[in-house]
Amino acid sequence: xxxxxxxxxxxxxxxxxxxxxxxxxxxxxxxxxxxxxxxxxxxxxxxxxxxxxxxxxxxxxxxxxxxxxxxxxxxxxxxxxxxxxxxxxxxxxxxxxxxxxxxxxxxxxxxxxxxxxxxxxxxxxxxxxxxxxxxxxxxxxxxxxxxxxxxxxxxxxxxxxxxxxxxxxxxxxxxxxxxxxxxxxxxxxxxxxxxxxxxxxxxxxxxxxxxxxxxxxxxxxxxxxxxxxxxxxxxxxxxxxxxxxxxxxxxxxxxxxxxxxxxxxxxxxxxxxxxxxxxxxxxxxxxxxxxxxxxxxxxxxxxxxxxxxxxxxxxxxxxxxxxxxxxxxxxxxxxxxxxxxxxxxxxxxxxxxxxxxxxxxxxxxxxxxxxxxxxxxxxxxxxxxxxxxxxxxxxxxxxxxxxxxxxxxxxxxxxxxxxxxxxxxxxxxxxxxxxxxxxxxxxxxxxxxxxxxxxxxxxxxxxxxxxxxxxxxxxxxxxxxxxxxxxxxxxxxxxxxxxxxxxxxxxxxxxxxxxxxxxxxxxxxxxxxxxxxxxxxxxxxxxxxxxxxxxxxxxxxxxxxxxxxxxxxxxxxxxxxxxxxxxxxxxxxxxxxxxxxxxxxxxxxxxxxxxxxxxxxxx
Amino acid sequence: xxxxxxxxxxxxxxxxxxxxxxxxxxxxxxxxxxxxxxxxxxxxxxxxxxxxxxxxxxxxxxxxxxxxxxxxxxxxxxxxxxxxxxxxxxxxxxxxxxxxxxxxxxxxxxxxxxxxxxxxxxxxxxxxxxxxxxxxxxxxxxxxxxxxxxxxxxxxxxxxxxxxxxxxxxxxxxxxxxxxxxxxxxxxxxxxxxxxxxxxxxxxxxxxxxxxxxxxxxxxxxxxxxxxxxxxxxxxxxxxxxxxxxxxxxxxxxxxxxxxxxxxxxxxxxxxxxxxxxxxxxxxxxxxxxxxxxxxxxxxx
Numbered sequence: 001x002x003x004x005x006x007x008x009x010x011x012x013x014x015x016x017x018x019x020x021x022x023x024x025x026x027x028x029x030x031x032x033x034x035x036x037x038x039x040x041x042x043x044x045x046x047x048x049x050x051x052x053x054x055x056x057x058x059x060x061x062x063x064x065x066x067x068x069x070x071x072x073x074x075x076x077x078x079x080x081x082x083x084x085x086x087x088x089x090x091x092x093x094x095x096x097x098x099x100x101x102x103x104x105x106x107x108x109x110x111x112x113x114x115x116x117x118x119x120x121x122x123x124x125x126x127x128x129x130x131x132x133x134x135x136x137x138x139x140x141x142x143x144x145x146x147x148x149x150x151x152x153x154x155x156x157x158x159x160x161x162x163x164x165x166x167x168x169x170x171x172x173x174x175x176x177x178x179x180x181x182x183x184x185x186x187x188x189x190x191x192x193x194x195x196x197x198x199x200x201x202x203x204x205x206x207x208x209x210x211x212x213x214x215x216x217x218x219x220x221x222x223x224x225x226x227x228x229x230x231x232x233x234x235x236x237x238x239x240x241x242x243x244x245x246x247x248x249x250x251x252x253x254x255x256x257x258x259x260x261x262x263x264x265x266x267x268x269x270x271x272x273x274x275x276x277x278x279x280x281x282x283x284x285x286x287x288x289x290x291x292x293x294x295x296x297x298x299x300x301x302x303x304x305x306x307x308x309x310x311x312x313x314x315x316x317x318x319x320x321x322x323x324x325x326x327x328x329x330x331x332x333x334x335x336x337x338x339x340x341x342x343x344x345x346x347x348x349x350x351x352x353x354x355x356x357x358x359x360x361x362x363x364x365x366x367x368x369x370x371x372x373x374x375x376x377x378x379x380x381x382x383x384x385x386x387x388x389x390x391x392x393x394x395x396x397x398x399x400x401x402x403x404x405x406x407x408x409x410x411x412x413x414x415x416x417x418x419x420x421x422x423x424x425x426x427x428x429x430x431x432x433x434x435x436x437x438x439x440x441x442x443x444x445x446x447x448x449x450x451x452x453x454x455x456x457x458x459x460x461x462x463x464x465x466x467x468x469x470x471x472x473x474x475x476x477x478x479x480x481x482x483x484x485x486x487x488x489x490x491x492x493x494x495x496x497x498x499x500x501x502x503x504x505x506x507x508x509x510x511x512x513x514x515x516x517x518x519x520x521x522x523x524x525x526x527x528x529x530x531x532x533x534x535x536x537x538x539x540x541x542x543x544x545x546x547x548x549x550x551x552x553x554x555x556x557x558x559x560x561x562x563x564x565x566x567x568x569x570x571x572x573x574x575x576x577x578x579x580x581x582x583x584x585x586x587x588x589x590x591x592x593x594x595x596x597x598x599x600x601x602x603x604x605x606x607x608x609x610x611x612x613x614x615x616x617x618x619x
Numbered sequence: 620x621x622x623x624x625x626x627x628x629x630x631x632x633x634x635x636x637x638x639x640x641x642x643x644x645x646x647x648x649x650x651x652x653x654x655x656x657x658x659x660x661x662x663x664x665x666x667x668x669x670x671x672x673x674x675x676x677x678x679x680x681x682x683x684x685x686x687x688x689x690x691x692x693x694x695x696x697x698x699x700x701x702x703x704x705x706x707x708x709x710x711x712x713x714x715x716x717x718x719x720x721x722x723x724x725x726x727x728x729x730x731x732x733x734x735x736x737x738x739x740x741x742x743x744x745x746x747x748x749x750x751x752x753x754x755x756x757x758x759x760x761x762x763x764x765x766x767x768x769x770x771x772x773x774x775x776x777x778x779x780x781x782x783x784x785x786x787x788x789x790x791x792x793x794x795x796x797x798x799x800x801x802x803x804x805x806x807x808x809x810x811x812x813x814x815x816x817x818x819x820x821x822x823x824x825x826x827x828x829x830x831x832x833x834x835x836x837x838x839x840x841x842x843x844x845x846x847x848x849x850x851x852x853x854x855x856x857x858x859x860x861x862x863x864x865x866x867x868x869x870x871x872x873x874x875x876x877x878x879x880x881x882x883x884x885x886x887x888x889x890x891x892x893x894x895x896x897x898x899x900x901x902x903x904x905x906x907x908x909x910x911x912x913x914x915x916x917x918x919x920x
Contacts, residue, residue: 032852039815039855039857041881050864050867
């Protein structure tokens with residue numbers, strides 16, 4: 001039997017509820033009537049036969065039975081019960097609509113592809129049989145259902161009308177797997193893709209595998225795969241596929257730029273690449289792009305201030321979304337360090353080689369021109385309560401006083417702390433120290449280097465300031481002559497002031513992973529998007545190209561996401577995939593039983609009226 | 620408020636042919652139309668007896684003496700005033716209205732008032748003294764009417780002015796009645812006799828006092844057989860006691876049996892004590908009850 005209007009369970013629940021209500025009404029006794037009588041003596045004398053009933057009794061069980069039967073027949077009529085084998089259960093169709101960036105394409109003089117996809121989808125839905133259930137999935141980098149399986153045409157058309165294109169490349173195999181999972185176990189199912197059908201090489205291989213997997217499914221449960229390709233290929237389109245920037249290691253305000261431009265068309269084309277920052281044009285390059293080929297464009301420019309860098313190609317073509325790419329340039333701020341020393345010749349070469357640090361050498365007790373971010377005390381006793389972050393090399397005498405034991409004649413550095421950011425890159429063991437004493441370490445201090453079990457370097461955080469303490473004078477050690485020494489100093493300054501951003505690389509839309517903790521992520525449109533954390537990384541799905549704001553506990557940073565290289569290989573459609581949807585089994589006109597149930601229901605209705613009326617007359 | 624006309628004019632005219640029967644020899648004031656079993660100065664010849672010394676020679680039958688040569692004295696039946704005392708129950712139980720839709724819509728108390736008026740009229744019609752005595756827990760101020768039917772109007776007014784209240788205490792009322800009215804007479808008690816203490820003692824006292832009494836049991840059909848079925852909360856009109864009952868046809872039949880058994884007990888009680896008992900069902904028109912029912916019970920003729 002087929003239950004179309006409501007399921008058997010729903011019908012049973014409705015009938016149970018109505019029957020329970022009827023029984024309750026039959027059992028319900030009105031409040032006893034108060035009656036004034038001349039005497040109660042005779043009532044007392046017949047107490048046995050006039051005792052009030054403790055258990056409620058149905059006054060007229062036949063009337064109740066008739067009413068329950070009437071309700072059952074009415075519910076069956078509402079359920080639209082039909083004889084078995086005469087009805088069509090409907091097919092289950094997973095409809096995949098390509099919402100990748102390619103669907104934004106608008107060929108000259110034609111409608112955008114997304115409009116054609118919508119029209120094709122509407123036509124497909126209209127041709128379905130009434131009982132067919134359709135799942136509509138938006139296929140882009142993700143595969144998200146627009147509407148779950150439904151036979152409601154209005155809901156289908158509404159979902160198709162609300163379908164929008166994204167700025168991502170479609171992951172069609174992923175969408176197909178989702179569709180197959182959705183129709184798994186269903187007879188007469190189909191997976192229908194509507195879109196441009198553009199793949200890259202890995203996707204093409206996965207689709208081949210998908211086809212083979214489909215063939216291995218039992219025939220009764222094997223979904224029919226149909227592909228409705230939209231638009232002609234190739235199209236005349238050029239797009240920026242990559243934009244990357246890096247600082248010059250010697251000049252932090254100098255940037256090197258790489259832009260990759262691809263020609264998807266069948267003809268070679270001249271394209272002008274314009275680089276601008278915050279609307280100020282820096283450079284224009286003309287590129288000669290071969291058909292179906294990409295070409296890199298390099299550029300260098302000096303720009304100390306931060307800003308939004310845009311790369312744009314012209315003339316406009318069929319797809320506007322990949323004609324522009326953005327990158328966010330961080331502001332360069334060198335670290336100001338003051339070195340208090342009597343003999344600057346040891347540390348001067350170290351800092352001279354570091355363009356990210358501006359140093360001021362001062363004698364002990366000297367006053368720097370500005371408040372430094374880092375103070376370095378080279379064999380100079382530090383102030384008892386430092387006001388800034390500091391690196392302290394204890395003088396030999398101070399080292400003697402700081403330790404409890406006698407200074408060792410020579411100590412060899414035996415281990416570095418690989419967990420701490422200051423020493424995580426240091427491996428050298430060929431370091432010896434004389435006139436050093438063990439440093440007193442607190443519970444919150446981190447030992448950076450040991451000589452056996454004696455700490456030689458300690459990182460400390462107190463009163464909001466960071467400090468690196470060395471238990472030796474650099475002149476009493478061979479460390480300044482080691483390659484590790486500039487690295488140690490740079491890492492210590494970076495630990496204190498934060499990393500200098502050397503890159504301004506850009507990401508691509510789709511699934512994005514970003515290192516570091518983050519609280520909230522805002523899309524270019526300003527809308528907050530959901531994210532997931534995986535360890536020290538956060539994952540998010542970016543469907544829109546542009547500048548994303550990522551707010552975290554240590555402030556906000558910006559992430560530029562541009563369109564990825566779009567797949568440019570057409571889906572090779574087999575004849576089966578281009579065929580029509582298998583016809584629905586012929587629907588014999590189902591005999592509707594509800595009029596019969598309504599007529600039958602009149603009998604118990606009359607019986608209920610008859611029995612209840614009889615009871616009233618007796619009363 | 621009851622209508623002043625408790626008895627209509629046609630019925631009053633009919634009552635002129637009805638006589639209240641006495642089953643006892645009651646000594647009253649001579650001069651009534653009411654025949655007595657006492658012999659004495661009267662108009663109607665009763666018997667002869669032999670003359671003895673001291674008899675009034677005016678009553679000697681001289682014709683018999685001439686024929687038989689013996690002195691016979693003519694005996695006449697005395698016609699005495701017999702006081703008719705109507706005790707009407709005015710307790711709250713008399714005020715219970717019959718259920719709507721019943722055949723007789725006559726309220727029980729009004730029915731009793733009509734009967735009281737009937738008995739008073741019958742008494743006045745025969746030049747007897749009619750005394751109307753309301754009672755409940757005790758007797759209330761009575762009305763004494765004598766001197767013929769012209770005095771009936773005050774009786775009507777008195778009856779119309781009566782209302783119901785209090786509980787029935789028949790024994791106390793009868794005791795008080797016997798103390799207040801020492802002379803023998805006809806005592807008609809109009810009541811539903813729903814006194815929890817029963818009527819035995821009261822009836823026996825009436826018998827000991829020598830009254831010719833009539834117990835008229837006034838009740839509604841609903842009091843004989845309940846007409847309402849289902850769960851009911853019943854409230855005793857006199858005591859205020861409430862009782863939850865389930866009324867059904869079976870229970871109603873049992874109730875009727877108990878009621879009729881009670882009526883039978885009352886009837887036997889009256890008979891045992893030389894009195895009469897009549898059951899006045901309010902569904903029966905009072906004229907029919909007076910002319911047929913009371914006649915059947917040998918209360919009137």
